[in-house]
Each structure stands twice: as structure tokens, then as C-alpha cells.
Amino acid sequence: MCMICGDEASGCHYGVLTCGSCKVSFKRAVEGHHSYLCAGRNDCIVDKIRRKNCPACRLRKCYQAGMMLGGRKLKRFGALKALGMAPSLMFQSHLAMSSDNQALNSMSCIPGIREVQFSQQIINILENIGPEVVYSGFDNSQPEVAHLLLNSLSRLCEKQLLWIVKWSKSLPGFRNLHITDQMTLIQYSWMNLMVFSLGWRSFQNVNSEYLYFAPDLVLSQEQMRRSPIYDLCLAIQFIPQEFANLQVTREEFLCMKAIILLNTVPLEGLKSQGAFEEMRQSYIRELTKAIHGREKGLVASSQRFYHLTKLMDAMHEIVKKVNLFCLTTFIQADAMKVEFPEMMSEVIASQLPKVLAGMVRPLLFHTK
Structure with missing residues (x-):
């Protein structure tokens, strides 16, 4: 099960078990330097049906789950x-x-x-x-x-x-x-x-x-x-x-x-x-x-x-x-x-x- 939206997971992507949709969403958000802003209170529900409603909360949930895009990682030390x-x-x-x-x-x-x-x-x-x-x-x-x-x-x-x-x-x-x-x-x-x-x-x-x-x-x-x-x-x-x-x-x-x-x-x-x-x-x-x-x-x-x-x-x-x-x-x-x-x-x-x-x-x- 996808740790982000609960859909069926396709594998371990960027360190977390996720579906293909959340994998792609996270990669695009990080590589594209997107500036997402939640229209609510930063507590939107992210599930299979509503995962595209709020990119900001979806990205936050990805980070909370521990996803990290290797190419965008800051130098460790x-x-x-x-x-x-x-x-x-x-x-x-x-x-x-x-x-x-x-x-x-x-x-x-x-x-x-x-x-x-x-x-x-x-x-x-x-x-x-x-x-x-x-x-x-x-x-x-x-x-x-x-x-x-x-x-x-x-x-x-x-x-x-x-x-x-x-x-x-x-x-x-x-x-x-x-x-x-x-x-x-x-x-x-x-x-x-x-x-x-x-x-x-x-x-x-x-x-x-x-x-x-x-x-x-x-x-x-x-x-x-x-x-x-x-x-x-x-x-x-x-x-x-x-x-x-x-x-x-x-x-x-x-x-x-x-x-x-x-x-x-x-x-x-x-x-x-x-x-x-x-x-x-x-x-x-x-x-x-x-x-x-x-x-x-x-x-x-x-x-x-x-x-x-x-x-x-x-x-x-x-x-x-x-x-x-x-x-x-x-x-x-x-x-x-x-x-x-x-x-x-x-x-x-x-x-x-x-x-x-x-x-x-x-x-x-x-x-x-």
C-alpha cells in the first residue's frame, strides 16, 4: 500500500513504498522547484481520490514519509x-x-x-x-x-x-x-x-x-x-x-x-x-x-x-x-x-x- 495516498504500491521509490502516481508527483515537485501553497490549513486529506486536490499537502506528506530525491539531496556534511x-x-x-x-x-x-x-x-x-x-x-x-x-x-x-x-x-x-x-x-x-x-x-x-x-x-x-x-x-x-x-x-x-x-x-x-x-x-x-x-x-x-x-x-x-x-x-x-x-x-x-x-x-x- 502506498504510504502517501493508500493506493496500491508499485515499489519502493525514493526510500518509501509508494504508488507510481505519488512517485511521479514527488519527482516533478522537487525537480521542478514548484512553489506549492495550501489553500486550506495544511491538513488536507491525501488519499487515492483526493491526492491531486492539494499538491502542497501531498508534497508535505511525501517529506514526512521520508522520501528524498537523490539528485536533489543537499550535501550531507x-x-x-x-x-x-x-x-x-x-x-x-x-x-x-x-x-x-x-x-x-x-x-x-x-x-x-x-x-x-x-x-x-x-x-x-x-x-x-x-x-x-x-x-x-x-x-x-x-x-x-x-x-x-x-x-x-x-x-x-x-x-x-x-x-x-x-x-x-x-x-x-x-x-x-x-x-x-x-x-x-x-x-x-x-x-x-x-x-x-x-x-x-x-x-x-x-x-x-x-x-x-x-x-x-x-x-x-x-x-x-x-x-x-x-x-x-x-x-x-x-x-x-x-x-x-x-x-x-x-x-x-x-x-x-x-x-x-x-x-x-x-x-x-x-x-x-x-x-x-x-x-x-x-x-x-x-x-x-x-x-x-x-x-x-x-x-x-x-x-x-x-x-x-x-x-x-x-x-x-x-x-x-x-x-x-x-x-x-x-x-x-x-x-x-x-x-x-x-x-x-x-x-x-x-x-x-x-x-x-x-x-x-x-x-x-x-x-x-
């Missing part, structure tokens, strides 16, 4: 090499993970929290490698036109992605992973890290009526409502609201941010799976220590760990909405007059379809 992510240069850091071999076997290990001491050394490192302030270049004197805001957000994401790469390279333990795993983890978690950090900046700098994308790009509730990202803003606002409700400390945030880098993996696992699991459990353990620095008593500490891990689990669904909007905008970029820098284009084209197609596994703390 092109833009990333420029960031020092080439195999020979990537993630060289002088920082090393503390030799603590204790493992956090399950969430029920919280009882042992009374015996541990807060690791200020790790927190100091996480504090020192934090990203610098990044500006969007948004001109508030411009008229409120959708593509101007989206272009500013696109440029801001590019700058933040660069900082995520640099931050990851300095994160204790990360350089112990296989180079391919390092790239994979960054490419699967960059949006999660951006959205999580956006929530933190908003919590720190403004009240619940605003989102603090950058010092020069702060959107009020009314500006969000008039923007093309209003629905996304409503979803993202849950994060700073939870930060406020829980009064999350900076130490807790820094540990959670490191864990979020390690919260999405390929279905087939990683090359250095053992080292990855050890690193992830180490940062979970650091979070429990940070919690203990705030909450005295087993019950209070356990409850706080529960709420913070529930927030990290919720990030997956929030970011899924952001990823879908990002991919849809990328597909319709020409028609929407939105420009994507080279590095953003490379990561979006190569990774977001895999994420949205369910080819990755979110590591959840709680069962739904």
Missing part, C-alpha cells in the same frame, strides 16, 4: 563542516565527564537522593558553556508582514543552532560518543533545545503574556495573535508557565537542558549506546542532586522529580507541532517569501521528515 562538525574536527572539547560510574537504574532510585551531595563542579561547567545572547535582527519598525517575522525567526534559529553545536561540543561526556552519534543527537534535538531555552528566557525576562525569542524580538499576546505562529506560541507558552508554577531553579534548568539533548534517538539505536546511556543517566542523577539542593525530604524531592520529568516528556508533543510548521513552511518557502539559511535548510531537509515520520524514538520518563 556541507554546511555542518563549516561549523567544525566535520568528522576530523567535530566536538573537540577539553572537558571530560567526571568518573562517576553509579547508574540511575530507574526513576524509583530517587530514595537514594538523601545520600548524594550537589555537584557544583558540573553545574559550574554547564553555567560557563551557556550560549551568548543572540539577536534576531528583527526590525520592529517594519509593518507586521508574516514573511518578515518568519525570516527573522529563521535567521535567529540559524544563529542558535550554531550555538547549540558549540555548546554540545563542550558538554561533559559528549565527546566520548561516536562522532556519528554526536551529529545524530544534535540533529534530532536542536528544535527541542531551542524551544526549551525560549521558554526559559521568557520565564526569566518577561511575564506570561510575552515570549522572549531574543532581546530584539519579544512578542506580546496581541502580536502573537496577529502572527502566523499564534497556535505555536500558545503551545510554547506552556513551558514558561510550568517554569513559573514549579519555580524551576537555574541549576535544574541546566541539567534538564543537557537531558533534552539526549532525549531523542534513532529507532535502531546509537553506535556508542553504552556510553550514551551512561551519559544520560549521569545528567539525570545531576538533576536529582539539583532537586535535593532545593527540596529537603524524600517525598518533596520525589514529587518535584515527577513534575520536572513530566515537563520534559511534554516537550516532545510541543516540538512536534513546531517541527510540522517548520517543515510545511520550508516546503512552501518560495510562495510564502520565507528564506532559510543553508545550514537550516540542510538540517530541515535531512532530519525533520525522519522525526515527523516516526523514525526516531523519544525517551520518555512516564508512560502515557
Whole structure:
């Protein structure tokens, strides 16, 4: 059965089981540089009968399924090499993970929290490698036109992605992973890290009526409502609201941010799976220590760990909405007059379809 429209499949085309019609449609759309624009809400039904009704939604579904036309593939490491992510240069850091071999076997290990001491050394490192302030270049004197805001957000994401790469390279333990795993983890978690950090900046700098994308790009509730990202803003606002409700400390945030880098993996696992699991459990353990620095008593500490891990689990669904909007905008970029820098284009084209197609596994703390 065709993964796009449900018709009888004729074979595996461009990496996905599809019918001949969807194969041809995808090839023409990509090779012809067509600028499709959905007349609806980018959620049109694509089936055997209605597959020709909306080329934009059909193309989006092709990308979501993981189709990729070989001749149009962006160079695998092109833009990333420029960031020092080439195999020979990537993630060289002088920082090393503390030799603590204790493992956090399950969430029920919280009882042992009374015996541990807060690791200020790790927190100091996480504090020192934090990203610098990044500006969007948004001109508030411009008229409120959708593509101007989206272009500013696109440029801001590019700058933040660069900082995520640099931050990851300095994160204790990360350089112990296989180079391919390092790239994979960054490419699967960059949006999660951006959205999580956006929530933190908003919590720190403004009240619940605003989102603090950058010092020069702060959107009020009314500006969000008039923007093309209003629905996304409503979803993202849950994060700073939870930060406020829980009064999350900076130490807790820094540990959670490191864990979020390690919260999405390929279905087939990683090359250095053992080292990855050890690193992830180490940062979970650091979070429990940070919690203990705030909450005295087993019950209070356990409850706080529960709420913070529930927030990290919720990030997956929030970011899924952001990823879908990002991919849809990328597909319709020409028609929407939105420009994507080279590095953003490379990561979006190569990774977001895999994420949205369910080819990755979110590591959840709680069962739904």
C-alpha cells in the first residue's frame, strides 16, 4: 500500500513504498522547484481520490514519509563542516565527564537522593558553556508582514543552532560518543533545545503574556495573535508557565537542558549506546542532586522529580507541532517569501521528515 495516498504500491521509490502516481508527483515537485501553497490549513486529506486536490499537502506528506530525491539531496556534511562538525574536527572539547560510574537504574532510585551531595563542579561547567545572547535582527519598525517575522525567526534559529553545536561540543561526556552519534543527537534535538531555552528566557525576562525569542524580538499576546505562529506560541507558552508554577531553579534548568539533548534517538539505536546511556543517566542523577539542593525530604524531592520529568516528556508533543510548521513552511518557502539559511535548510531537509515520520524514538520518563 502506498504510504502517501493508500493506493496500491508499485515499489519502493525514493526510500518509501509508494504508488507510481505519488512517485511521479514527488519527482516533478522537487525537480521542478514548484512553489506549492495550501489553500486550506495544511491538513488536507491525501488519499487515492483526493491526492491531486492539494499538491502542497501531498508534497508535505511525501517529506514526512521520508522520501528524498537523490539528485536533489543537499550535501550531507556541507554546511555542518563549516561549523567544525566535520568528522576530523567535530566536538573537540577539553572537558571530560567526571568518573562517576553509579547508574540511575530507574526513576524509583530517587530514595537514594538523601545520600548524594550537589555537584557544583558540573553545574559550574554547564553555567560557563551557556550560549551568548543572540539577536534576531528583527526590525520592529517594519509593518507586521508574516514573511518578515518568519525570516527573522529563521535567521535567529540559524544563529542558535550554531550555538547549540558549540555548546554540545563542550558538554561533559559528549565527546566520548561516536562522532556519528554526536551529529545524530544534535540533529534530532536542536528544535527541542531551542524551544526549551525560549521558554526559559521568557520565564526569566518577561511575564506570561510575552515570549522572549531574543532581546530584539519579544512578542506580546496581541502580536502573537496577529502572527502566523499564534497556535505555536500558545503551545510554547506552556513551558514558561510550568517554569513559573514549579519555580524551576537555574541549576535544574541546566541539567534538564543537557537531558533534552539526549532525549531523542534513532529507532535502531546509537553506535556508542553504552556510553550514551551512561551519559544520560549521569545528567539525570545531576538533576536529582539539583532537586535535593532545593527540596529537603524524600517525598518533596520525589514529587518535584515527577513534575520536572513530566515537563520534559511534554516537550516532545510541543516540538512536534513546531517541527510540522517548520517543515510545511520550508516546503512552501518560495510562495510564502520565507528564506532559510543553508545550514537550516540542510538540517530541515535531512532530519525533520525522519522525526515527523516516526523514525526516531523519544525517551520518555512516564508512560502515557
